[in-house]
Amino acid sequence: MSNSKRRTRRSDLKAKREELSLHSFKFRELRNPLPPTEFLGPAQLDQLHNASMQILEEIGIDFFDAEALSLWEQAGAKVDHKNRHVWIDRALLQSLIAKAPSEFHWRARNPAHTLTIGGNAINFLPMGGMVYVNDLDRGRRPGTLKDTADTFKMLHMSNMIHMVGGGAAPSDIRPTIRHLKTGLLSYTLTDKTIYGSSHGRIITQDTIDMAKLVFGDPLPDDPVIYGVVNVNSPLRYDERMLGGMITLARAGQFSVITPFILAGAMSPITIASALAQQNAEALAGIALIQIVNPGAPCVYGGFTTNIDMKTGSPAFGTPEGAWATYIGAQLARRYGLPYRGSGSLCSANSIDAVAANETMWSMWPTVMAHTNMNNHSVGWLENGLTVSYEKMIIDLESVAQFYHFLEGFEINDETLALDMMAEVGPGGHHFGTSHTQARYENEFFTPFMRSGQSFGNWENSGAEEAPKRANRIWKKLLASYQQPDLDPAIHEALIDFATRREKELEGVDLYTD
């Protein structure tokens, strides 16, 4: 065989392998059967709990929304309307958060894609909230609606990802109507669970109204959309997020209450303090939701990490971030609340070994902490400013590895295979046994990112590194997109709704009207 023929065959095999393992992955629920890692002992957890109660009772917290203030007042909290400030007694707080469910279902348009949030269920959600998109062909650029659509298509086809949404904000669409454009894409490009909104009453209500066109009015008992509420740490909920979370709660949809704390900036510099503050902030939001709609599903979110004190920028994938992830999960378990963390956080500017190390410093703690919603589990780059298509592919492989890892293996006579050991005997090899032959195609995790080549072959075929392989794979993934069915009448109703609302929302101040 000539060298060029050999190269062709080799690259065919490589291509086949990439397609096989990414596309053959089956969508499924995932559980973490391992006991969660408990970083703190019960006494230390009590210290954090007590400190957070003291924060809510003595320092208090801002709620920049008239309805929220009056809800707190009616519930029995001490309210300063002028300064829009609330002090919450621990007995009141605990009676409220006790109403939140510890587990719920999050319904997808396709029932096969409905998720469990809580217990030891672990769901992998994609990156979101970015400004830029980066890929090897086009470099780093502001995201557009075309990128949103491409991202959604790739996420829909990635069966290890449980939800479709996020990515970079479409800079070519004016902010007031982005939710309508992305909402339309969400319902047409995927039948997995999708994102809603928590950006004020108007936008959030629009996403609820769109959900009604798809799921029926009234909406099902299980939530169908959610919003992420990033508390304006320290100790402040603003108009936009309060309008969003109250609107979602009233409609039985869920909020993920996630204080955004970089220790040293939005909290005192010590992680003990940052976590006490995170706990106070998260529980205050969850309690408010329970005032609005007792029993409404909500999720305790942790996003605490440290600042890089040399530059003032966030530092993701740090030991401090790992502490916060584990302990956030412990706190959520203490209150019987589902927990949200983040899996592919990193600070690096490109997809190098440090980016991957940072990502694994986010992902391992997130998975081992029993994180129910593993947001940003793929594609995050550059402190979250950028979606990287190539990193998304690389992270997808590590997500797929966690499935294989957590699903474990059987121990029985068949898998112990002592007869094969006796047959092959000392010093032999097991490549050719009937046991190996019957199992070799599916026994092990099948990677799509690893080259599997020897150094010599790898060098001779171009010394390709991970981003270049990933570039080829995301293009194949995008090209393989298959649109799920949607009732044409529903599709039309969604388009009519979006078109009408686009006109109505011109000139509206979205967060205070």
Place this chain on the structure above:
Amino acid sequence: MSNSKRRTRRSDLKAKREELSLHSFKFRELRNPLPPTEFLGPAQLDQLHNASMQILEEIGIDFFDAEALSLWEQAGAKVDHKNRHVWIDRALLQSLIAKAPSEFHWRARNPAHTLTIGGNAINFLPMGGMVYVNDLDRGRRPGTLKDTADTFKMLHMSNMIHMVGGGAAPSDIRPTIRHLKTGLLSYTLTDKTIYGSSHGRIITQDTIDMAKLVFGDPLPDDPVIYGVVNVNSPLRYDERMLGGMITLARAGQFSVITPFILAGAMSPITIASALAQQNAEALAGIALIQIVNPGAPCVYGGFTTNIDMKTGSPAFGTPEGAWATYIGAQLARRYGLPYRGSGSLCSANSIDAVAANETMWSMWPTVMAHTNMNNHSVGWLENGLTVSYEKMIIDLESVAQFYHFLEGFEINDETLALDMMAEVGPGGHHFGTSHTQARYENEFFTPFMRSGQSFGNWENSGAEEAPKRANRIWKKLLASYQQPDLDPAIHEALIDFATRREKELEGVDLYTD
């Protein structure tokens, strides 16, 4: 300030940071205070245990050494001398392994560098057993004695690394005398713990004799050197390793008994089977050591991973490897034995994101499993064929992160800092508080590999990726080398010994004479 000045200042700061955080790291013992991750339940662990007992009783295991066979016979095992094969009853096996200590000290030339092996002590050891050295300047090349010296110097200066040794074999030195050359380097370039040998009786005895010149004759009660015994899986100990382990045991030095199993090649393809076989092989070796010298320290090693069934090459950093790491540690704990794993294993050919992901898939399980000897914890590349100087630096940072992570943080009034939260109030920031100012220099893990730059600054300053930064750092590390003191009389005695033995070993068949 001109642009070029600004650039200079920025790179000065970067340089300073790199130096500070790598060099200021203090050598210390490390403990993992977290409960170890238990991947299997007790009943499943029993299944593996019972299968491995059945292997030793019914299938048996080869011992290719006459002394080993006669030792087994005297101990009461069934021995087939012609086929050099032994069957070991579970009662005999368990009575022998019960004699091995669960914890011991490994003495360094400098008592401040003496280590604890066992319990929840975690020690980071460097890569070893490689053929090639790779760095950005000189590319991939066979290792030389100069590389061994450079590697030892850098490892000596890396305070997060507990032991100095390993690296690539010096190809410019004939195999029969490499142990003399590297032994001399070990005692002169570092005062940390060092490697000995387990390559047959002659070489191993030489390393023991050298140790006597340094530590005195008789040697101290605590071991001062060790050897790694990679069982010739499946189910065979060869002459070379048996000579080595018997010689070490008799001298009170320790062996790390590590079956080298790639499931699908050296064992049946299923991980259940591979682990049962690993357990049988490791325990048989440890039991033999206890026959030679009851109570001699030894370590249970795990190195099991899968083969890449598409290429037949090893696959490191896989979910299967993670299972094996966790479960290997569980088995070692079951028998009260110290455990050895491996931290920076990967299959990638260059230091890209996949190399880092694979490495973290080795490192996280190894640390969280309570691995007492974390061998190969830095610098491993390309299935272990190559030492990468740049990867060594990148891995050193992740090792340093694990120290910070495992050492945790205090929770008290001072660190909870509720007074600061009250002072700053809602919506403020904590950059300038007295609490932050007093702590910011040392509160967080200080990285040396992360750039900390914004995308714009990073791009304008050359878009440097991790390997290039690491290249600069290892050169600084090497240049910073300071030789520890050694009594000139001891140094002279070592040189005399090595010179004499070099002559004597000409033409000797090392493993059977």
